[in-house]
Amino acid sequence: MSKLREAFSVKRGDMSFSNHLRKLAQPIWDAQLKHPFVIALGDGTLPERKFKFYILQDARFLADLSRVFAAGAVKAPDSDSALRFAKLAEETITVERSLHESYGTRWKMSAEQMTAVPMAPTNYAYTRHMLSVAQAGSAAEMTVVALPCAWIYCVVGRHLLKKGPPPKHHPYRDWLLLYASPEFAEVQEWMRQKVDRWAKTAGTEEKRRMEESFVISSRYEWMFWEMAWNEESWPV
Ligand SMILES: Cc1ncc(CO)c(N)n1
Numbered sequence: 001m002s003k004l005r006e007a008f009s010v011k012r013g014d015m016s017f018s019n020h021l022r023k024l025a026q027p028i029w030d031a032q033l034k035h036p037f038v039i040a041l042g043d044g045t046l047p048e049r050k051f052k053f054y055i056l057q058d059a060r061f062l063a064d065l066s067r068v069f070a071a072g073a074v075k076a077p078d079s080d081s082a083l084r085f086a087k088l089a090e091e092t093i094t095v096e097r098s099l100h101e102s103y104g105t106r107w108k109m110s111a112e113q114m115t116a117v118p119m120a121p122t123n124y125a126y127t128r129h130m131l132s133v134a135q136a137g138s139a140a141e142m143t144v145v146a147l148p149c150a151w152i153y154c155v156v157g158r159h160l161l162k163k164g165p166p167p168k169h170h171p172y173r174d175w176l177l178l179y180a181s182p183e184f185a186e187v188q189e190w191m192r193q194k195v196d197r198w199a200k201t202a203g204t205e206e207k208r209r210m211e212e213s214f215v216i217s218s219r220y221e222w223m224f225w226e227m228a229w230n231e232e233s234w235p236v
């Protein structure tokens with residue numbers, strides 16, 4: 001596109017709302033790819049202890065993300081969207097259960113022991129943020145608050161596998177393959193379509209809330225890596 005047409009289309013506001021959101025959060029997204037946890041996860045040098053901390057927190061995170069999708073099924077304005085959110089709620093529980101099974105065996109922990117792990121501060125704050133927006137907001141706001149989860153993991157997964165599939169002996173191979181998969185990419189594509197559609201009829205105030213929720217969720221995604229890297233705990 002020529003510079004002139006580019007400037008013209010921006011002026012006319014041709015950019016989709018989801019791309020507008022991503023642009024707002026771009027510095028935060030760039031910072032994730034440089035986070036030491038993400039780099040070490042990709043090259044396989046991440047200490048198992050930190051990975052274990054992350055997976056145990058993430059299992060609890062996914063249980064709440066599933067509730068956020070379930071709220072989407074309640075709020076969806078049409079039955080196709082309701083069905084898709086209900087499926088996402090189900091799939092998220094399935095992914096959470098498979099974490100319990102595979103890593104439970106590896107670390108000799110029962111499902112009860114895994115769910116009894118207390119949430120670290122950042123995980124608690126992030127999931128409260130999502131649950132509160134999902135409960136108080138519209139279907140569009142619910143979708144936006146959960147969009148960085150699906151979209152950032154897709155970007156991170158693909159970034160880490162840019163140079164090709166992980167070798168058979170890579171300790172975090174399954175994780176990388178899950179998030180770099182086309183099936184996972186489809187989740188954020190569908191959510192973006194919904195956001196772009198619903199943003200067309202959203203008011204100025206609602207759009208402002210969507211921008212705020214998206215940026216806050218993006219920040220919490222960065223903070224989740226930081227939480228796991230530092231094995232964060234409650235100060236008192
Ligand atoms: C913290 C976090 N964000 C996003 C995903 C992927 O949805 C995940 N598994 N965990």
Ligand SMILES: Cc1ncsc1CCO
Pocket residue numbers: 062088091092095149150184187
């Ligand atoms: C968004 C998301 N994150 C982990 S599982 C899931 C739902 C679809 O696999």
